[in-house]
Amino acid sequence: MPSNHHMPKNKSASTASVVSTTCPYCGVGCGIDVHIANDKQLTELKGSSDHPANFGRLCVKGSKLLETNSPSGRLLSPMIGAKKASWEDAIAQVATKFNQLIAKHGSDSVAFYVSGQLLTEDYYVANKLMKGYIGSANIDTNSRLCMSSAVAAYKRAFGADAVPCCYEDLEQAELLILVGSNAAWTHPVLFQRIERAKKLNPDMQVVTIDPRRTATSELADMHLAIKPGTDVVLFNGLLAYLDNHDAVNTDYITANTQGFEQVINSCKPWTLSQVAQQCDISELELHSFYRLFAKTDKVVTAYCMGVNQSTSGSDKANSIINSHLATGKIGREGCGPFSLTGQPNAMGGREVGGLANMLACHMDIENPEHRQTVQTYWQSPTIANKAGLKAVDLFDNINNGKVKAVWIMATNPMVSMPNRQKIAEALTKCELVVVSDCVAKNDTLDYAHIAFPASCWSEKDGTVTNSERRISRQRGLLPAAGKAKHDWQIICDVAKAMGFENGFDFNSANEIFAEYAGLTKADNQGSRGLDLSGLCNMTETQYNRLKPVQWPVNKQYPDGTKRLFTDGKFYTQSGKAQFVLTDFAAPEQLTNTDFPFVLNSGRVRDQWHTMTRTGKTSELSAHTNRPYLAIHAIDAQRLALKNDDLVSLSAAHFNNKQNRVLLPIVIDNNQRQGEVFAPIHWSASNASSANISALYTDANDKISGQPELKHAAVKLQKVSYQYSGQLFIRQQLKVELLREYFDYFVTCPVDNGHLVFFATEQEPAKIKRDLQQQLPLYDEWVNASGIDLNSSCAMRQGVMSLIMFISVNHNEVDPSWINSLLISENVTPEQLHGLLNIQPDVQFKQGKLVCSCFKVAENTIIDAIKGGCNSVDNLGKQLKCGTNCGSCKSELSQMVRLHQPKNLIIEEDQLITLEAVS
Template sequence: MVSISKSAETALHTPNTSGPSLVTTTCPYCGVGCGVEVTLDESRQLSVLQGSSDHPANFGRLCVKGSKLLETNSINGRLLSPMVHGEPSDWQTATQTVADKFKQVIAEHGPESVAFYVSGQLLTEDYYVANKLMKGYIGSANIDTNSRLCMSSAVAAYKRAFGADAVPCCYEDLEVTELLILVGSNAAWTHPVLFQRMERAKKLNPDMRVITIDPRKTATSELADSHLPIKPGTDVALFNGLIQYLSQNSGLDQKYIDSVTQGFDVVLDECKQWTLDLVAQTCDIDKALVENFYHLFCETEKVVTAYCMGVNQSTSGTDKANSIINCHLASGKVGKVGSGPFSLTGQPNAMGGREVGGLANMLACHMDIDNPEHRQTVQTYWQSPTIASKVGLKAVDMFDDIETGKVKAVWIMATNPMVSMPNREKIAKALKKCEMVVVSDCVDKNDTLSFADVALPATGWSEKDGTVTNSERRISRQRGIMPASGQAKHDWQIICDVAKAMGFEQGFDFNHPREIFDEYVGLTQADNNGKRDLDLSGLAGLSARAYDGLKPIQWPVNQSAPEGTKRLFTNDKFYTPSGKANFLKTVFTPPEQVTTNDYPFVLNSGRLRDQWHTMTRTGKASALTSHFSRPFLAMHPKDADAMALKEHDLVNLTAGHLSHEQSDICLPLVLDDKQRKGELFAPIHWSTTNSASSNITGLYTDANDKISGQPELKHAAVALTKVDYPLQGKIFVKQSLAVELLREKFAYFVTTPVEQGTLIYFGTEHSEAEVKLWLQINLPLYDEWVSVTGGDVASTFAMREGLLSLCLFMGKEHLDVDTGWISSLLAGGLVDGEQMHGLLNNQPDEQFKQGKLICSCFKVGENTIIDAIQKGCDSVDKLGNALKCGTNCGSCKSELSQLVNQHKGLLAANPNTDPAIEDMIIPVEEII
C-alpha cells in the first residue's frame, strides 16, 4: 500500500467549506524539490507558507525564493484568456485555430514541419501528453525542452557510462561523504537548501573536506577548504590528470575496474600525458592546488563530485561529465554510501521531463528512438497510429529549422527562449518568420509572447496539479490548491484539447492528472523486467486518494523496492548491453568561442541568489529584488584599472556575431577580485520586459556540444566600452510606467519593484528639464511638483492629493539613494519638514544607512553587519543571534561568512569589544 504523508492526509480530510486547512505541495523553483506547506484560511485564501518538516529534500528548510512564494502568487501579470492574433478569444476558437494550422502544415509538409519546445516548469503529466502527441500521433520527435540548456550533457554522460540516464546518488550522500567536490556549481545561490545541508554536514563533521572548482570564487567557496580557480573550459584536463595521478599513486580500484567496467585501458592511455605540470599549466592554476586535490581524492574512501551548469553548458560538456564519472569508476567510488558523480538539476522538473521523453533524442520512460524494440514497446502500449523513428530537432537545431522555414509551426510551452536561448538575434528572426507561433504560459507578457499568433493561458504554481522529480530521483506531488485564475487551463488539458481537435480522440481522453500518471507508470513497466532503470511498477493503479496523498518517493519503485531506492548501482550492475559500466575516452578541447584582440574578454553567466530564470515570478516581489536590484557586469579590479573604469560605470558589451542593431547590451560595472583577470560575469535573468538592454544570452553563439546539443552558455568572447550618458538617475514612483514609454525616453533603463511602487534606473542623452517634463506629461494626476537643483544631484518630488508619490534623483554619475528609505517615505505618504529636508539633501534617517542588503528575510544591510562584526560578532552564528540575519532561509550565510572573514581582522586588532554588543543579542528562543 502506498503511504500518504501526514500533512497531505490532513488536507484530504479537511472540508473545503470552512476552517483553515493545511496542504503540502512542492516548490516550483530549482531541482532540490523542497516540500512546502501552505495554510488556507477560512476564506480559502493562501495565508501561511513554510517548509515541510517531513519532506526528505528539505526537512522544513526553504530558501528566500521559496519562502516568498505567496508574495509572487498574485493574479497581477497573469494571462487570463486565450489570445488569437493579439485579440481576446475563447477556448474553442483558440484550440481549433491551433489544431487546424498544425493539421494543415503536417498535411502539406509532413510531420517534421512542426515542433514543440517545452519546459522543466511543466509537471510530468503535462510533459507526458505533449511527448505522446508529438512522437506517437504526429509521428515526429521534434519535441525538445529548455532542459537541453541545463541538463542534457549530464544526461548524455550518464547514458554513455551507465547505459541509462540514472543519477546514482541521493542527498544523504552529500552529508555522509568525507570529501565533497563541487564543480561548476554555485550551490549556495542556485541550490540554497541543499547547500545548507552541506554546511550542516561539515559543521557536524569537521573532518569532512570540501573542494570547489570554478573560475570564480563564489559564495559556495566560503564552505571550501580549497578552491581551484581553473581556466574556463579546462575541466577535462583536470580530471584526466586525476586518472593519471590515481594510476601512479595506488589510487585505482583494479578489482572493480576488471569486474564491473570496460574500456579503461583506452582512457588510461589518453590520460598518461596529463602530468601535474601540464594540468597546472593548462588549467592556469598553482600546481600545489592540483596536487592537493588529487591527493585528497586518492586517499579518501567516500567522495562525492557534484556538478552543475559550469560543467554542462559547454561545447565539451558531455566529455567533462564523463571525465568526472571516469574518475569515480577508476577508484570504485560509485554505488556506495557517500560516493558518486552527482549532477545537480537546474529546474524543478527537468528530471521528470527526461523520464517521459521530453528531449528530442529519447522516447518515454528512458527508451531510445533508435532502438526498434523500444519503439515497438511504446507504440504498442500507446496504441498510437505511428511512432517517431528518428531523433528530432534539439533546441539550437529546432530554431535553425524555424529560421530556414523547414519548421513552419511551433508550440512553446512554459518557457521564454527569447531570453534563455543563445543567439537572441537569430531566435527573433526565426519566430518572426514562422507561420504559426503558439505560446502557452501563465504570464501575459514576456519577450517570447510578443511573437505569439496564439497565446494560451496556463495554470501556475498553487493551481497546477501533478508530480515533479528532483535531483535525487524523488517524485513529489505539486498539488492544486487554488482554482485556475481566469480562463486558464492546465497544460495537459490544453494539449489534450488540441490533440482531440486534430482528430486524436482515442489517446487523449484524460479527465484527471492521476489517469495520466497511471498510464505513465504502466509504460515504465512495459517489457521491462529489470532491463531499464526507470521502473515505477510499485505505484501502478493508485486510487484518486492515494495519488492525491502520494508521499515523496525515489525511483525505482517496484516489487524489489516498494519504498523506493536511495542509490543506484549498489549491486555493480549497469544498464549497458554487457551489464558493465563504460569508461569513455575524453579529449581536452578548448571552448569554441575564443577570445581575440577585438573581443578580448571571456563572459561567464549564471543565476543570482534571489532570482529565478526570466523573473516572471520572482521579479514580482520587492523582497527578492532588494539583494540585487538591477543586472551588472562583474570585472576584476585590475582589468578595470587598465581600461580606466570604476565601480558603477555603464559599459556596452558586444560580440563578433552580432549585427550593429543587437550590439547594445549595457550593464553597470561591479568590481570583484574573485573574478579571474580577463574574465567577466553577468546574471541571466533580465529581459526587454524590464530593461532596455540587459539580456546577455544574445552575446553567445550557437556553439554547442556535438553529443548533447547543449549550448555553450558559460564562455562568450566579448568586448566592452564605457558609455557616458550626460544624465543618470533613479525614479521611485508609485504609479507604474509602461516599458514602451521608458524605451522612448531612456537609452538605458532597468525597472524593479520596491515595496511601495517601482524603481527605475536610467541613463539618457536628454536634459534634466526634458526628463521632468516627460514625467509631468505621463503622470498628469500628480498635482504638486517640487524641484531642487545645484550640487551634484538634482531632485524632483511629486505629490498626489498631498501624498508623496514620486522621487526623482539625477546626476552625471551613479547615485547612491537608499531604496528602503524612499520606500518608507512613499508608504507614509505625508512627509514632515524634517523628512523633506532629508529628501532635498539626499540624507536618509540613520536607520536606513545600512548599505547593500545582505539578508532579504530580515532586511539587514552590509554596514549593519560589518558594525556588528567589529563589535564582536565574529561568526555567522553570532551575527544570527544579534541581528537575525541567516536564521530564516539561510541563503545569505555564505555572504555573512565572507564579511566575517573580511572584517574580523579589525576586531583582532582591537580586542576591546564594544560592550554595546551585548545589547544587540537577541535570545535564540525569540528567533525560533
C-alpha cells in the same frame, strides 16, 4: 473551490487546512506546507518538516512564494493576436493550422519547445502527441540548456539516464567536490544540508572547482580557480594520477566496468605539470587535490551548469564519472558522480521523453523494439523513428523555414536561448507561433500569434522529480485564475481537435500518471532503471496521498530506492559500466585581441530564470536590484573603470545596433583576470539592454546539443551619459515609455511601487515636463535644482507618488529610504526637504541589503563584526541575519573574513590570537 487533487493534513470547523506541495523553483524539490483559509486564501507557508529533500528548510525564494503568487501580470484569457478569444476558437485555429502544415509539408514541419517548469503529466501528454500521433520527434525542452550533457554522460557510462546518488550522500561524504556549481545560491537548501554536515563532522573536506570564487567557496577547504573550459584536463589528469599512485580499484574495474585500458592510456600524457599549466593553477594545489581524492574513501563529485553548459559538457561529465568508476567510489553510501538538476522538473521531463533524442520512459528512439513497445502501449497511429531537432537546431530550422509552426510551453527562449538575434528572426518568420504561459508579457510572448493562459504554481496539480530521482506531488491549492487551464488540458484539447480523441481522453492528472507508470513497466524485466510498476494501480485517493519516493519503485523496491548500482550492475548491454574516452577541446568562442574577455554567466541569489515570478516582489529584488558586470580590479584599472560605470559588451557575431548589452560595473576580485561575469535574469521586459544571451553563439556540444553558455569572447567599452538617476513611482510605467526617455534603464519592484535606474542624454527639465504630461493625475509637483542635482516629487491627493533624482555625478540613494516615504501617507516638511536635497535619515545609510528575511544591511553587519561578532553564528544571535532561510550565510561568512580585525582569526566561534596559534 480548490480541486480535490490535494489532501489536507488537517481540517477544522473553521475551514482552515494545511496542504503539502512542492516548491516550483530549483531541482532540490523542497516540500512546502501551505495554510489555506476558507478554501480560497493562502495565508501561511513553511517548509515541510517531513519532506526528505528539505526537512523544513526553505530558501528565500521558496519562503516568498505567497508574495509572488498574486494575480497581477497573469495571462487570463486565450489571445489571438492582440485580442481576447474563446478557448474554442484558439484551440481550433491551432489544430487546423497544425493539420494543414502536416498535410502539406510533413510531420517534421511542426515542433514543440517545452520546459522543466511543466509537471510530469503535462510533459507526458505533450511527448505522446508529438511522437506517437503527429509522428515527429520535434519536441525539445529548455532542459537541453541545462541538463542534456549530464544525461548524455550518464547514458554513455551507465546505459541509462540514471543518477546514482541521493542527498544523504552529500552529507555522508568524507570529501565533497563541487564543480561548476554555486550551490549556495542555486541550490540553497542542499547547501544548508552540506553546511550542517560539515559542522557536525569537521573532518569532512569540501573542494570547490570554479573559475570564480563564489559564495559556495566560503565553505570550501580548497578552491581551484581553473581556467574556464579545462575540466576535462583536470579530471583526466586525476585519472592518470590515480593510476600512477596505485589508487585505482582494480577489482571493481575488472568485475564491473569495460574500457579502462583505452581511457587510461589516453590520460597518461596529462602529467601534473601539464595539467597545472593548462588549467592555470599551481602544481602544489593540484597535487593536494589529487592526493585528497586518492586517499579518501567516500567521495561525491557534484556538478552543475559550469560543467554542462559547454561544447564539451558531455566529456567533462564523463571524465568525472571515469574517476569514480576507476576507484569504485559509486553505488555506496557517501559516493558517486552527482549531477545537480537546475529546474524543478527537468528530471521528470527526461523520464517521459521530453528531449528530442529519446522516447518516453528512458527508451531509445533508434531502437525498433523500444519503438514497438511505446507504440503498442499507446495504441498510436504512428511513432517517431528518428531523433528530432534539439533546441539550437530547432530554431535554425524555424529560421530557414523547414519548421513552420512551433508551440512554446512555459519557457522564454528569447531570453534563455543563445544568439537572441537569431531567435527573434526565427519567431518573426514562423507561420505560427503558439505560446502557453501563465504571464501576460515576456519577451517571447511578443512574437505569439496565439497565446494560451496556463495555470501556475498553487493551481497546477501533478508530480515533479528532483535531482535525486524523488517524485513528489505538486498539489493544486486554488482553482485556476481567470480562464487558465492546466497545460495537460490544453495539450489534450488541441490533440482532440486535431482528430486524436482516443489517445487524449484524460480527466485528471492521476489518469495520466497511471498511464505513464504503466509504460515504465512495459517490456521491462529489469532492463530499464526507470520502473514505476509499484505505482501503476494507484487509486485517485492514493495518488493524492502519494508521499515523496525515489524510483525505481517496484516489487523489489516497493518503498523506492536510495542509490543505484549498489550491486555493480548497470543498464548497458553487457551489464557493465563503460569508461568513456574524453578529449580536451577548447571552448569554441575563444578570446583574441579584439575580444579579449571571457564572459561567464549564472544566477543571482534571490532570482529565478527570467524573473516572471520572483521579479514581482520587492523583497527578492532588494539583494540584487539590477544586472551587473563583475570584473577584476586590475582589469577595471586598465580600462579606467570604477564601480557603477556603464560598459557596452559586444561579441564578434553580435549586431550591436539591434540588441545592445549595457551593464554597470561591479569590481570583484573573486573573478580571474581577463574574465567577467553577468547574471542571466534580465530581459527586454524589465531593462533596456541587459539580456546577455545575444552575446553567446550557437556553439554547442556535438553529443548532447547543449549550448555553451559559460564562455563567450567579448570586448568592453565604457559608455558615458550626461545624466543618470533613479525614478521611484507608485504605478508601473510601460517599458515602451521608458525607452523614449532613457538610453539605459532597469526596473525593479519596491514596496508600494517601482524603481527605475536610468541614464540619459535628455535634459532633466524635458523629462519632468514629459512626465507631467504623461501623469496628469499627479496634482502637485515639487522640484529642486542644484549644480549637479535635480530632484522632483509628485503627489496625488496629498500622497507621495513619484520621486526622481537626476544627477551629473551619478549619485544613488538607498531604495529603502524612498520606500519608507512612498508608504507613508503623510510626508513631513522636514522629510520633503531632506528628500529634495538627498539627505536621508541615519537609519537609511546602511548600504546594500544582505539578509532579505530580516532586512539587515551590510553596514550594520560590518559594524557588528568590528564590534566583536566574529562568526556567522554570532551575527545571527545579535542581528538575526542568516537564521531563517540561510541564503545569506555564505555572504556573511565572506564579510566576517574581510572585516574582522586583522590580528585575529576565527576558529569554532572563538577568538584566538595569531601568537597563540603559533
